[in-house]
Amino acid sequence: MELTPADLHTHSTFSDGTTTLEQIAAIAGSAGMAVGVADHCGPGSFQLDSDERFRRYFEAVSRHPVYRSVELDLGREINVSRENLKRCDYLIGGVHSLGGRDFFDGAQAWTDIPGLLDGILAAIDEKARIFDFDILAHPGLLPASLRSRQSALLDSRWDQRLIGLALEHGFALEISSRWQVPSAGTIRRAAAAGVTFALGSDAHRPEQVCRLDHSLSLAAACGLTDADLFRPARQLAEKIA
Ligand SMILES: [Zn+2]
Ligand SMILES: [Zn+2]
Numbered sequence: 001m002e003l004t005p006a007d008l009h010t011h012s013t014f015s016d017g018t019t020t021l022e023q024i025a026a027i028a029g030s031a032g033m034a035v036g037v038a039d040h041c042g043p044g045s046f047q048l049d050s051d052e053r054f055r056r057y058f059e060a061v062s063r064h065p066v067y068r069s070v071e072l073d074l075g076r077e078i079n080v081s082r083e084n085l086k087r088c089d090y091l092i093g094g095v096h097s098l099g100g101r102d103f104f105d106g107a108q109a110w111t112d113i114p115g116l117l118d119g120i121l122a123a124i125d126e127k128a129r130i131f132d133f134d135i136l137a138h139p140g141l142l143p144a145s146l147r148s149r150q151s152a153l154l155d156s157r158w159d160q161r162l163i164g165l166a167l168e169h170g171f172a173l174e175i176s177s178r179w180q181v182p183s184a185g186t187i188r189r190a191a192a193a194g195v196t197f198a199l200g201s202d203a204h205r206p207e208q209v210c211r212l213d214h215s216l217s218l219a220a221a222c223g224l225t226d227a228d229l230f231r232p233a234r235q236l237a238e239k240i241a
Pocket of ligand 2: 009011071137202
């Protein structure tokens with residue numbers, strides 16, 4: 001069993017994280033782990049919501065021995081050009097909202113569950129066609145008010161449709177330490193179908209950076225090896241080692 005961990009999903013002070021780029025690079029260096037910064041990209045004050053903001057972000061991240069990425073909100077319009085986004089080492093997409101309704105707002109009630117589950121897959125499919133993102137963040141993470149029931153709501157038919165999209169578009173499924181999705185069953189089915197995976201802390205605070213305990217133990221339990229993991233093509237500066 002061989003797994004070389006890389007934390008490909010962290011947030012900095014350029015979006016809603018409290019960790020500076022300097023801190024992220026230093027923590028990853030101490031951990032001896034490759035790290036990627038993927039700040040939120042979409043409309044809204046805490047996000048990278050224009051080409052100008054993206055440019056400042058990209059230049060800043062480029063000064064550190066870290067991968068350069070963003071996390072696109074697949075449920076919203078993206079206000080940064082595709083050409084700019086393609087300068088990243090890889091792109092992450094995650095469904096954080098649908099129809100203007102925020103998945104992280106616990107007060108939002110979702111009554112049309114089949115419509116929601118179809119909508120999530122449709123948003124992934126639509127944005128994958130446009131942006132060709134590399135990693136799907138926290139697959140199967142449902143709105144806050146449904147989260148306690150999400151493993152029951154996501155049946156094997158939904159899983160198969162998600163796996164079909166991953167194969168069709170070639171994106172990896174993230175095994176998220178923060179949100180503890182997807183399930184071991186989903187990972188095993190996806191791996192058997194030939195899907196690749198990525199590990200992510202989804203860190204928003206310094207103590208969360210490179211904390212991949214859940215992702216690593218689940219990946220090992222499902223028999224994944226380095227051959228199953230997505231890797232950015234660029235070599236990071238030797239400062240990491
Ligand atoms: Zn996310
Ligand atoms: Zn995130």
